[in-house]
Amino acid sequence: MLPTQQGSIRLFRLLGIQVYLHWSWFFVAFYTVSTRGDQYSSPVWNIAEYLSLFLLVLMHEYGHSLACRSTGGQADQIVLWPLGGVAYVAPPQRPGAQLWSIAAGPMVNALLVPVFYLAVRIAAGRGLDDTNPDLFECLLTIQLINLALLIFNLLPIYPLDGGQILRSVLWYFVGPANSLIVATVIGFLGGAAFFAYGAYQGSTWNMVLAGFLLFNCWKSFQFARQLRGHLRNLPPPVPPAAFGS
Ligand SMILES: [Zn+2]
Incomplete structure (x- = not known):
């Protein structure tokens, strides 16, 4: 019960990894964005927020894939779908290689925690919450999404x-x-x-x-x-x- 490249759109190929988007993503994306609360002045920000979530998921999956490759394993495919992302990785059957391939995903989110913290601090210091409250709100939400992804994946x-x-x-x-x-x-x-x-x-x-x-x-x-x-x-x-x- 995993999404495969069948029924998926070929998005792009980067660093030797083919990224696919499953068709079901569009339905859930539409539903989620259209039923989201109205904390922004324009629904465009809801779309930006949802796309940012998947950009974070994609970076997380790249963490798995590139770490798996570094152990000599195979990783050439990532499929994004409504439940997040799936990196098809086959690290060598030894515990160290498995551990590194898996840990590298959440590590990407962990490294982003101080990056977002600094970005929010700088944005607040420059008064972005007054000059562009939508952008500031979106930045705050993305920071929380990254933290939630990190904690959830580590359960x-x-x-x-x-x-x-x-x-x-x-x-x-x-x-x-x-x-x-x-x-x-x-x-x-x-x-x-x-x-x-x-x-x-x-x-x-x-x-x-x-x-x-x-x-x-x-x-x-x-x-x-x-x-x-x-x-x-x-x-x-x-x-x-x-x-x-
Ligand atoms: Zn992961």
Whole structure:
């Protein structure tokens, strides 16, 4: 249940990575932008804000892809879709390579935290909130979006980055199969809690997102069990598509 290049628009190719945009993005983008509150004087700013979110997501995915390449792995495709972005990465099967490929995504957002902080400080110092309140409001929101992306991705809910980082660290101690089993079990608990939170909030969006996480967590749990069998000399399993979201 991952978006693929089928049904996607080929946007551009940069640094040897082809970037696609899934068709469903337009529907959700239209819905989100048109139902957004009116904190700006013109709806154009809502569009700017939504596009900025995906620019941040794209930079995050490039972090995964370029880090994966630096370990000798394969990464040549990023697909943007309503739930964010998917970088198709296949780092070498060793914990250090996996850890770096996954950690580099949130690291991009972490590096942007002081950049946005400074930008807001400078903008406020120059009175941008008076001269161009829309631009200032947009800048403040993008700063918050970046922080939210960083925190959300670091939640230990496999296959979110936090869950994958946990798995890579555990790999050093308990091996590839058991580390994935532990990370996916924790991911299930976290995903279920996130689903319950979404239901409590009445947020269909968060429930869909939790469902997506739980489904992929389940597939990875099954893979982990097969991998454990393989390590006991059974036939090798086929891994699910590796990705960093
Ligand atoms: Zn990520």
